[in-house]
Amino acid sequence: MRVSEVIGRTLAGRGVEVFFGLVGSGNFSVVEALRAGGARFYSSRHECGAVSMADGYARASGEVGVCSVHQGPGFTNALTGLTEAAKNRTPLVLLAADTPPSALWSNFKLDQGALARTTGAIAERVRGPETAAEDAARALRRARVERRPVVLNIPIDLVERDLPDGEAPRERPELRAPRPAEGSVAAVADLLAASERPVIVAGRGAALSGAREALESLGERVGAILATSAMGHGLFAGSPYAVGIAGGFASPLAVELLGQADAVLAFGASLNHWTARHGRLFSSTANIAQVDLDEEAIGALHRADVGVVGDAGATARALAEELEGRGVQKTGFRTREVAREISARRWREEPYEDEGTAEFVDPRTFSIALDDLLPAERTVATDSGHFLGYPAMYLEVPDHHGFVFPNAFQSVGLGLACGIGAAVGRPERLAVAAVGDGGALMALGELETAARYRLPMVVAIYNDAAYGAEVHHFGPMGRSVDEARFPETDFAALARAAGAEGITVRSPEDLAPVKEWLGRRDGPLVIDAKVNPDVRAEWLEEAFRAH
Structure with a gap:
């Protein structure tokens, strides 16, 4: 079996059903092999479009997006789409043909790994025929687990080489979302117990963790209205106490209600200047709690009085359990009058x-x-x-x-x-x-x-x-x-x-x-x-x- 074939079989065998790209001489064999493995191929007219198709596919389906491009200019053409996917933390694998290290004077010579890292993507490489299956499996797993694009550079002098006999890549265990520290949960519970008008703002991190049910349950317990960042839009669709997007796209009613909050819980939302309307959306006296898997994100773009490192869904469930144990159950914003106002003042109802x-x-x-x-x-x-x-x-x-x-x-x-x-x-x-x-x-x-x-x-x-x-x-x-x-x-x-x-x-x-x-x-x-x-x-x- 050739290296290209083992890459195709490895990815297809691990659930890749669809991939995008633009075929060149450097990636022709990989595209052919992945198609032979059973994946459907969609050919774009430009490499940036191919990566963006994989990005849109991943966001809409929840699966890893996969894309294949030629080396050199094929890779550089993809960089804008790759940067968007990296900044969005889209799980995506870019199969990029690459010039071999020995090709010192190739027109296509470029440090693709360095460029990939510059965009915020993970740089991986097929190291040799004997590691091709392992390298492909690792790239796919890292994209899924770390929720980032992975560029798998494939030197063109390897793709047609025969694969020596060897072991298949070992399967890795499925991972569970980390539970937040008890002290952090208690601190947020204290904040909520003292609150009369809480707000939950959910971002893309909350959407990726599948936290809707847990956040709605928490919101019901404390009487919170629900909002999202633009990246989390749609998470609370249909909820009678959801006011839509917080920030620049917020409706006049959303701005009014969010400004009345005395406690703001951000789950997987960075609270950047768009979401927080340059720091003016929430009252200066409101207590802010921020929940994120990335500890560096907490308090980086907006004041945070309490920080919690943890998965959005796991943290929401832990908070609900803590509040239930304390006997906390509040009406907060959740009155019939507020529900009627939310229903009657969507953007389309604004004159x-x-x-x-x-x-x-x-x-x-x-x-x-x-x-x-x-x-x-x-x-x-x-x-x-x-x-x-x-x-x-x-x-x-x-x-x-x-x-x-x-x-x-x-x-x-x-x-x-x-x-x-x-x-x-x-x-x-x-x-x-x-x-x-x-x-x-x-x-x-x-x-x-x-x-x-x-x-x-x-x-x-x-x-x-x-x-x-x-x-x-x-x-x-x-x-x-x-x-x-x-x-x-x-x-x-x-x-x-x-x-x-x-x-x-x-x-x-x-x-x-x-x-x-x-x-x-x-x-x-x-x-x-x-x-x-x-x-x-x-x-x-x-x-x-x-x-």
Whole structure:
């Protein structure tokens, strides 16, 4: 058996069913071997798109994302997507062809391990034919356990070599989440026992630990309202006491209620300046407790009065047990009046002046109309840019797997590929890639990818013919923003040229063809929404405070 074959069999044998990539001479054999092992391959048009597809797949499905690229430029093309995945702590394995150490003068020569570490990923390497199976198994395990991307560099002079007889990689035991220290639990319980208006803020760490049930149970005991960071959006979907996203995307009611809290419990949330609205979201007199597996994260970005090192779910259960033992049971925020107010004041119920014209649709009106049309079982993947708040505010999601938010690195251009990965990872749900015109043009090649695989997904393009964030940031200062504006792009025509369907929307009524498409779902539908470029997104005011 060749080295490439053992890598493919090892990964497929450990549950890899889907992988993404772009084939070059250096990774051809590995792709061929993994396909022979039974995994389905989806070929992108750019390596950054391939990694982002694997990232979106992992976030939507909960499985490890896997990707394969060529050495040298194939690897460097993947770096932006890899950095996003690393900053997000996405479990992902990047199978990267690599030049052999002996190839001193190869055009492809590059220290890929050093570059991988620079992005925050883990650098691994196939050391030789006799260790290939072990190396592949270790890369996959580290991605799962450490929840980080692992770059497995595979020297091209090894892939065709025969594997000597040897033992299969040994299986490692399954690990359990660590339980927090009793003293830390007691300190948070003291805080909650004295609280009258507690709030639970759950981030991606809480979502990854599967902590919803435990956090809701704890919230019920102490009378807490529930909120999430943007990365944890959807975790409390359907809960009557959930106020949605805390921070720049927070509704006016959420800002009001969160500001009244006398105790804030953050589970797997960094409480960065976006989530905490630059330190102004919570009262200066509120007690803050922060729970995280990473002790360095506690108190790093926001004041924390009590810190707990532990898994979010395990800590929530330990707290509930401690409070039950003390006989603590409180009403807190949980009154019928608060529940009614939360139900009646979602973002879509907040009044606004519709700024639609004969030429442009108001982006808020467009988002609400789209939300009404699409089925509840959906995965919404966003890009980055001025439009970013609208999908988060107005498009409902069924759970935390239903919201893919590739904004840990805040790069424009990753949303379309993440949406493709989500469509592959959760085919029973309608994938919606919500992107701006800038990001759509950056990733335009992947529109052909979606069409080639006939993925039944929606690509909703908020098209203001500009880099809107820059226009609305610098324009009010009196600066010229001509270089951030562009001629109008006809994305519906581009969609048809790529093999997808496309419609142009200038009013809610123009969305009528979506109903007919939903009955077929026989390929991607691109919605070119000509949004009013003069509408400034509500969340930008908070975002600009960081500059």
